[in-house]
Amino acid sequence: MPALARLARAELADAARLARWVGDRPGGAGPEGTPNRELPAALLAEAAAELGLTAGQIRTAWDRARLSGLIEIHHGTARPGWRLRAWDGDDTAVLRGWVALFDAWSLAHPFLPGPGGPDPALVAEVIEAAPQLLALLHLSQGPVQIDALLDLLRQRVAELRTERHEPPAAGDPLPALLTWALQAATDVGALRPRDPERPDEVALTALGSWAVWVKLEQICVAAQGPAGHMEHSAETMLRASAGLSPGPARAEYRAWLAARPVGSAVAELLEVARGEDALLRGLAFEALRVVGAPAEPAVAEVVNEPVLRPYAVLWLAELDGGDAETAAELLTREEATWLWVDTAAAVADHGDDHLLVSHLEAAVQGSVRALLQEVREVGHPRTVQVLVALAAAHPDPATAKAMRRAAFQVHTGET
Incomplete structure (x- = not known):
């Protein structure tokens, strides 16, 4: 694991540098007004100058930092994520950060079709088929011919289209889409750069092989x-x-x-x-x-x-x-009450009376009367059913009566 973590740190080195720069900058980065989660132009230029990177490298590092959890955006402001705090001392956190980037390869390097490009649904199908291509690369334990990957991709996309009762794709867009997928996987560090002497072959990196092995193991365990x-x-x-x-x-x-x-x-x-x-x-x-x-x-x-x-x-x-x-504490009192009713509905539908009564005792309100007042006002669609279930479950006759009365008032719209 330490050797793999070193590879992952090297792959995400610029992303980690940018995340630290964000943390050192007063007020973080990415102010309100950036709903597309891109780094604003002024901050991009500032980061490029201070880190000695090009604008393109900063954009790539920004996307990688977000997708790997090194940067988190809250209310329009970016700040270092918890994973950055563990970056130097926790190999597992580092590898999970890289796997998060690996899983999001199509977001890190989105397909940009030109005029008359392939249907977006076909792009989605290629993304869905990608794990099988990576599994073939892993199981082959060495370079694989691109033609073999293309044959597998054609087969898998045809299966998906048949399952969904969709017609075959017009033209032959899959070679271009395979090239995109392979390049994207290379850019996130899962595939080795293409050997100029053997340009028709591709192979997994050590990181890529490990990640695919982990996922195949998870699937096998689940299947068994x-x-x-x-x-x-x-x-x-x-x-x-x-x-x-x-x-x-x-x-x-x-x-x-x-x-x-x-x-x-x-x-x-x-x-x-x-x-x-x-x-x-x-x-x-x-x-x-x-x-x-x-x-x-x-x-x-x-x-x-x-x-x-x-x-x-x-x-x-x-x-x-x-x-x-x-x-x-981030929830308003109304939101907390709504969540209490929603959880009570889950317990009423799938739990037992004991759990439902325990849930009543865990309410943040200081008394049943205060709880009932707030529950009546919150407007949850399951309020009546929850109150009726509580009335049936509660051992105290006075509390049960209060529950039934509150349920009736909600049902009839009484205030």
Whole structure:
């Protein structure tokens, strides 16, 4: 591992330098008004001058620092991420940072089609097929002919299009898309630079081979385990994980994530989180914790969605190194109450009476009366069902009666 970590540090050296520069600069970098997360022109020029890099090198370092977790952006301002603090002494953190960049290769080097270029859906299919190409490179244990990779890519894209009842792609765009994917993987350090004497072959670097081996191992473990759901939808996988203890559940999340591109996996988890099942909402964000920094841009984008906001705020705070108690302070009282009701709905649907009563006792309000008043005002769509379930579960007749009355008032719109 130390040898691999040295390679990863060398690959991300400019990104780490830029992250430290951001940390030393008063006020951080990337002020409000940069929703595309690009470094503003003035700061780009300043960073290039002080670090002795070109503007292009700074742009590349900026993207790599964000994708690897060396820089985090909160409320429009960039600052060093927790991974930078561990950069010199924690080889595991370094390797995970590089793997985050490796997983996001298509974001680090996006495909830029010219006029009449391939359908974006086809580009997405090439990204989805990339893990199989990398697996072939790993299993071959040496250089592989580009023609062999192209044949595999054509086969996989054809399978995907058949599964989705889509027509074959017009023309022959796959050679150009394969060239892009191979160059992007080379640029993040997963493939060796092309040998001028053997330009028709490609091979994995030591870092690339290790990363693919880790992912293949995760997939094999999941396939052999009793809960292997890596080929199923996010919703099916999360439902299956609901009955697991935290350790096996995280292993299930990792295996499921390893079997698909990180971007589409994050999007699918967030879509499940938008659904009506509060338990799946919480589990989706647990799975996103396994993703870590690569999920940060997508989670930050849903902060203003009322259903997801409390979860997203806590997730982002924890990613930034805050503990659960400190993170909870970032929620308004109304948001905390909404989250309490949402969690109660999950317990009511999937737990038992004891857990539901315990959840009532964990409310931040000082009394049942105060809790009921705030719960009635928060507007959660499951409020009535939660109050009815609490009334049925609570052993104290007076408290149960108060719950039933509050449920009736919410149902009838009484104030």
